[in-house]
Every structure is written in structure tokens, then in C-alpha cells.
Amino acid sequence: MTTTIRGGQLARLLGQWHSLPGRHRSPDYAALAAAVRGLLSDGRLPLGVRLPAERELAEALAVSRTTVSAAYRTLRETGHLNSRRGAGSWTTLPHGHRVATSGLWAAGDDHDMIDLGVAASAAPDELVPAARAAADDLPRYLGSAGYHPTGLMELRDAVAAGYRARGVATSAEQILITAGTQQALDLVLRLSVPAGSPVLVEAPTYPNALAALAARRARINTHGLDAETGWDGEMLLGALRQTRPRLSYVIPEFHNPTGHLMSADLRERLAATAHSTGTELVVDESWVDLALEGEPMPPPVAVFDRHSRVVSIGGMSKGYWGGLRIGWVRAAAPLVQRLAAIRVGVDMASPVLEQLVAVRLLDQAPQVLGERRARLRERRDVLAAALRRLLPEWSFVLPRGGASLWAELDGPISSALARAAEDVGVRLAPGPRFGLDGTLERFLRLPFTLPAEDLTEAVRRIASVRHDLDRASVPSWRTPSVIA
Ligand SMILES: Cc1ncc(COP(=O)(O)O)c(C=O)c1O
Known part of the structure; x- marks a missing residue:
């Protein structure tokens, strides 16, 4: 069984690949390769998918076949594409990278730790x-x-x-x-x-x-x-x-x-x-x-x-x-x-x-749920305000329900950030936890189930280590970080 993506579908996923942020006069083929890597890292383009033939994608994107050919070559060199002559090219990640998704969430027993790993609320008064x-x-x-x-x-x-x-x-x-x-x-x-x-x-x-x-x-x-x-x-x-x-x-x-x-x-x-x-x-x-x-x-x-x-x-x-x-x-x-x-x-x-x-x-559903929703709404807004103030380069859609927010970070740093945050007493669930094979490094789930003051303090601590990460080396495409 093979999953293939057609030229038109990939073109739609790629969207405005010509004008991605951070693109400084790089040639078209490099921008295209970067955009495909971005889709892979976000989990929007699954692993093991056969990409369209070069000619088909060139037509769908209205670029030359040479551009697509060079982009595919670049993706092969960086370890994001496997090609077999005459058969096609499949998406992959460098070094056979995989992440354990054991899904084991231990309840926090360390009282100084602000636990943003779990998106669940304390029991209601009822x-x-x-x-x-x-x-x-x-x-x-x-x-x-x-x-x-x-x-x-x-x-x-x-x-x-x-x-x-x-x-x-x-x-x-x-x-x-x-x-x-x-x-x-x-x-x-x-x-x-x-x-x-x-x-x-x-x-x-x-x-x-x-x-x-x-x-x-x-x-x-x-x-x-x-x-x-x-x-x-x-x-x-x-x-x-x-x-x-x-x-x-x-x-x-x-x-x-x-x-x-x-x-x-x-x-x-x-x-x-x-x-x-x-x-x-x-x-x-x-x-x-x-x-x-x-x-x-x-x-x-x-x-x-x-x-x-x-x-x-x-x-x-x-x-x-x-x-x-x-x-x-x-x-x-x-x-x-x-x-x-x-x-x-x-x-x-x-x-x-x-x-x-x-x-x-x-x-007592109406009463219990009414209280729960009001509290979550308040806490969601506190978390969103703290993020906008202290980490303005991150973006997110304010969720209209649930108990967590999915933040897009300013780089593929989620696992590194989670490790650094643990040192300052914040437990995080980094993006790759929510996917397969180590993608989603540019995302972080942030629950808003804790009291407002804990949420504000957690964002303050996260912002402080985010700043430090810039000085340490941020993982690149060639050395992806792995959560054990
Ligand atoms: C989508 C989803 N399914 C299932 C669960 C597990 O729920 P339960 O505690 O009812 O087993 C959760 C808990 O976070 C969840 O978010």
C-alpha cells in the first residue's frame, strides 16, 4: 500500500512557499525544499508518502522542472526524501529519526514543578x-x-x-x-x-x-x-x-x-x-x-x-x-x-x-460544566495574554473550547525547550509527543487548566529559557533532537 500525494494537493499544502518568512534571496529550488521540510516537520505532510513526479509538481506550481528536480535533490541530500529510480520519491526524516510516543504521563509528585504536561482539571466542588x-x-x-x-x-x-x-x-x-x-x-x-x-x-x-x-x-x-x-x-x-x-x-x-x-x-x-x-x-x-x-x-x-x-x-x-x-x-x-x-x-x-x-x-451537569467552562475561559485568556506579552514571536489560534492551546514556536525547538524548562520547574509536552517520527518540533501544547498565577509564572520561566536557547545551539535539520 502506497500513499501518494498529487501535484495539486502538494501545491495547496505548500501555499505561499515563495514568500516564506526567513527567505532571503535564496533560489527557488532551495525555498521549495525548505517548504517541504517545513510541512514534514509540522506533520502536515506524513512520512512515507510518495511525492508527485517532478513534471507533475512543476506544472502544479508553475515552475520549471529543473527547479523541482533540484529541490528533490536537496531533500535527498538532507535526508528528507528517499528515491528509487523509476519508482518515485518518498518522504522520510534524516537518520531514520523516530521518537518514542510512550504516552506515559506521570502525575507530578514534585510540588515545585508547574505541570503543563497534562491537560486535565482538578475535581469540581460537587x-x-x-x-x-x-x-x-x-x-x-x-x-x-x-x-x-x-x-x-x-x-x-x-x-x-x-x-x-x-x-x-x-x-x-x-x-x-x-x-x-x-x-x-x-x-x-x-x-x-x-x-x-x-x-x-x-x-x-x-x-x-x-x-x-x-x-x-x-x-x-x-x-x-x-x-x-x-x-x-x-x-x-x-x-x-x-x-x-x-x-x-x-x-x-x-x-x-x-x-x-x-x-x-x-x-x-x-x-x-x-x-x-x-x-x-x-x-x-x-x-x-x-x-x-x-x-x-x-x-x-x-x-x-x-x-x-x-x-x-x-x-x-x-x-x-x-x-x-x-x-x-x-x-x-x-x-x-x-x-x-x-x-x-x-x-x-x-x-x-x-x-x-x-x-x-x-x-448536576449544567452546574458542574458551567463552572468548569467559566474557569477555563478565564485561565485561557490569562495564558494567552502572558504569551502575547512575554513570547510575542509565538503564534496561536485562541481555542474556542477544550483546555489547551497549540502554540507555533519561532523555530524547531520544542523538545530542546521542554528539556530546558524542566530545569526551571516547568513540565511541558513538546510538539513531537503528538505526532509520529519526530515531526512537530515547531509546536508546543500549553494547557490552561492550572490556576492563573501558575500559568503566568510558567510562561515567565519558559520565556527565560527560550532566551537562553538562542545562545546554546538550536538543533538544526541535520541533528534533530530525540525524546527518549
Ligand atoms: C482526546 C483524548 N482522548 C482520551 C483521553 C483520555 O481520557 P480518559 O481520562 O477518559 O481515559 C484524553 C485525555 O487527555 C484525550 O484528550
């Missing part, structure tokens, strides 16, 4: 009263063995009601309660992705989803999101048609890490295309509760599912508390039963008490 009330509910279940592999019916009911409120008919039988969204994804992958199956994910994407896919030994292809504009619909659907993946994993609501919200139109076309390519579409709705601007949300992708191709996963970690470990799958009822059968081989069932706490919290 949690302890909900837990006390749940303890009162518990006796109803104590007479049974307590194993409910699909989840407590009252919680499944509450989750199904949430889907109905968002406009998609859903019965409790279509809901499987899991240990967080992460287990929901893992179970779906266990069922649907035999080792070696092709899957399509966004780049960047959620690191622990990459870890779950790696555990299933999936063959991962990527669709690159633009930091400013999000999904390119044509490219995404084109990638589906070309790779015909077994499964595609997307985060349409306040995508982690970029914060983008997928339009209703693209949701509809995505569901239809997934059907035509025989792809199971796994929609991660982890962030759906956290719209920060009060605007109406597009319908859930499942609304457009006419052929049971869509499996939605979600949970309570972002709107309520990650420590609850409550998530779910919404799928066709027979699929829920098959997933539950697999789940029994993993952990039997979710704890009854936590599920009762979840029911109590979902009962």
Missing part, C-alpha cells in the same frame, strides 16, 4: 457531596455480585440521555461503560484492528491514542491538521480513499492538541466516506463538554451514520474529573455486547461506587 450521596445509593447493589460488564443500567441511561440531548437517538443498550475514554479506545481497537492493519489518525493527535494503536501494532497513516485552520476536508477524505484504512480515529470536538472544532459539513462527508471505504470511524468526544464561547455545537458525527460505521467514545475526565475513570462507548447494541465480552477478559467491569458517583454528577 465531587465529594456526589460521592457521599453515591455511598447512600450503594446498598441497592450490595445484594448482587457487583459485576456489570456493560455498566450500571442507570449510568448507561444517563449517558444515552446525554446523546439524545445532543440530537442523536440512543438507547441505554448502545452504551458500554468503561474505565475512561482510554479503555473505550483500547477495547474498540482490540476488536477491530488485527496486527498490521492500516489506520488513519490526525497529526497531531492525542499521544495515548498513538500508544494504544502501537500496542495493537497498527500501521499508522496520518492526516495533517493545519495549526491555524484545522482539517483540510479534501485531504482528509482523499487520505481515506487512498489508504482505505480499517479504522480511522478522529477528535472532532476541540481536537487535542490543536483545539479545532470540525464543521457539521465535514462530519457528514467523513461519515459517508468512511462507509464507502469500509472504514470504522472512531470518534473521540472527550472534549465535547468544554465549549467555551457558548456557541451551538455541530451535531455529533453519529448523527450522520447511516450504516453503523461510527463508534463514539467519550467520558467524564475533562468535564468532571479524570480520577473517576469513567468513560464509555456508544455503538450499535450488538457491538456493545461484543466489546463487553472482550472487556471481561481485561478487567471484568467498572467499579459500582464510581459509577454511582458518575450518575450523581451527571445529574
Whole structure:
């Protein structure tokens, strides 16, 4: 299976390559090569993709074939392109560079460390009263063995009601309660992705989803999101048609890490295309509760599912508390039963008490989520103001939801910056964590879940080490930095 990019598609991705910042009278071929390297580094152009033939790209860009030829030669010399005579040229990175995406986020035990590695909030005030009330509910279940592999019916009911409120008919039988969204994804992958199956994910994407896919030994292809504009619909659907993946994993609501919200139109076309390519579409709705601007949300992708191709996963970690470990799958009822059968081989069932706490919290959804959104909005604005003041050369789109901001840095320095920030007591999740193979070095995810004063202090410390990095050597294309 080969993924190819056509001349017109690459031309569109390259955009204004003639006038990229930092271009000082360099010849066209060098500017073109630099622009392709930039796309690779941002993850917008996946690795292992066959570039268009020289003549085709020359036509699409309205430049001479010599220019494209020289650009490809330069890319080969810098290790960004592998060519085989008569077969074509494939994107790669120098020195077979790869980055471990173990996705292991340790909770901070160092109290002086400001932890910007995790985009999750502390528990709401309502949690302890909900837990006390749940303890009162518990006796109803104590007479049974307590194993409910699909989840407590009252919680499944509450989750199904949430889907109905968002406009998609859903019965409790279509809901499987899991240990967080992460287990929901893992179970779906266990069922649907035999080792070696092709899957399509966004780049960047959620690191622990990459870890779950790696555990299933999936063959991962990527669709690159633009930091400013999000999904390119044509490219995404084109990638589906070309790779015909077994499964595609997307985060349409306040995508982690970029914060983008997928339009209703693209949701509809995505569901239809997934059907035509025989792809199971796994929609991660982890962030759906956290719209920060009060605007109406597009319908859930499942609304457009006419052929049971869509499996939605979600949970309570972002709107309520990650420590609850409550998530779910919404799928066709027979699929829920098959997933539950697999789940029994993993952990039997979710704890009854936590599920009762979840029911109590979902009962107070408007209040809990209202407070959470107001707080996140405030903190987002504090973080954005600190960045504009102290790191004005960085750019970002102010996210309209979620809990983190995807900053474009002033160079491919994300990993180096994360290492330097650790020395001054700030833990960061550098861009490459959110991609494959060491791309995304020009980006950094910055969550705004911590109190305002911590965010301001963190930016102050980051700005101080950013300045020092200029004096130390900044990694170049030829010596990419690796996160172990
Ligand atoms: C997109 C996405 N999916 C899944 C998760 C994991 O969620 P949970 O704590 O529900 O397992 C996260 C947490 O950051 C996330 O951002």
C-alpha cells in the first residue's frame, strides 16, 4: 500500500512557499525544499508518502522542472526524501529519526514543578457531596455480585440521555461503560484492528491514542491538521480513499492538541466516506463538554451514520474529573455486547461506587460544566495574554473550547525547550509527543487548566529559557533532537 500525494494537493499544502518568512534571496529550488521540510516537520505532510513526479509538481506550481528536480535533490541530500529510480520519491526524516510516543504521563509528585504536561482539571466542588450521596445509593447493589460488564443500567441511561440531548437517538443498550475514554479506545481497537492493519489518525493527535494503536501494532497513516485552520476536508477524505484504512480515529470536538472544532459539513462527508471505504470511524468526544464561547455545537458525527460505521467514545475526565475513570462507548447494541465480552477478559467491569458517583454528577451537569467552562475561559485568556506579552514571536489560534492551546514556536525547538524548562520547574509536552517520527518540533501544547498565577509564572520561566536557547545551539535539520 502506497500513499501518494498529487501535484495539486502538494501545491495547496505548500501555499505561499515563495514568500516564506526567513527567505532571503535564496533560489527557488532551495525555498521549495525548505517548504517541504517545513510541512514534514509540522506533520502536515506524513512520512512515507510518495511525492508527485517532478513534471507533475512543476506544472502544479508553475515552475520549471529543473527547479523541482533540484529541490528533490536537496531533500535527498538532507535526508528528507528517499528515491528509487523509476519508482518515485518518498518522504522520510534524516537518520531514520523516530521518537518514542510512550504516552506515559506521570502525575507530578514534585510540588515545585508547574505541570503543563497534562491537560486535565482538578475535581469540581460537587465531587465529594456526589460521592457521599453515591455511598447512600450503594446498598441497592450490595445484594448482587457487583459485576456489570456493560455498566450500571442507570449510568448507561444517563449517558444515552446525554446523546439524545445532543440530537442523536440512543438507547441505554448502545452504551458500554468503561474505565475512561482510554479503555473505550483500547477495547474498540482490540476488536477491530488485527496486527498490521492500516489506520488513519490526525497529526497531531492525542499521544495515548498513538500508544494504544502501537500496542495493537497498527500501521499508522496520518492526516495533517493545519495549526491555524484545522482539517483540510479534501485531504482528509482523499487520505481515506487512498489508504482505505480499517479504522480511522478522529477528535472532532476541540481536537487535542490543536483545539479545532470540525464543521457539521465535514462530519457528514467523513461519515459517508468512511462507509464507502469500509472504514470504522472512531470518534473521540472527550472534549465535547468544554465549549467555551457558548456557541451551538455541530451535531455529533453519529448523527450522520447511516450504516453503523461510527463508534463514539467519550467520558467524564475533562468535564468532571479524570480520577473517576469513567468513560464509555456508544455503538450499535450488538457491538456493545461484543466489546463487553472482550472487556471481561481485561478487567471484568467498572467499579459500582464510581459509577454511582458518575450518575450523581451527571445529574448536576449544567452546574458542574458551567463552572468548569467559566474557569477555563478565564485561565485561557490569562495564558494567552502572558504569551502575547512575554513570547510575542509565538503564534496561536485562541481555542474556542477544550483546555489547551497549540502554540507555533519561532523555530524547531520544542523538545530542546521542554528539556530546558524542566530545569526551571516547568513540565511541558513538546510538539513531537503528538505526532509520529519526530515531526512537530515547531509546536508546543500549553494547557490552561492550572490556576492563573501558575500559568503566568510558567510562561515567565519558559520565556527565560527560550532566551537562553538562542545562545546554546538550536538543533538544526541535520541533528534533530530525540525524546527518549
Ligand atoms: C482526546 C483524548 N482522548 C482520551 C483521553 C483520555 O481520557 P480518559 O481520562 O477518559 O481515559 C484524553 C485525555 O487527555 C484525550 O484528550
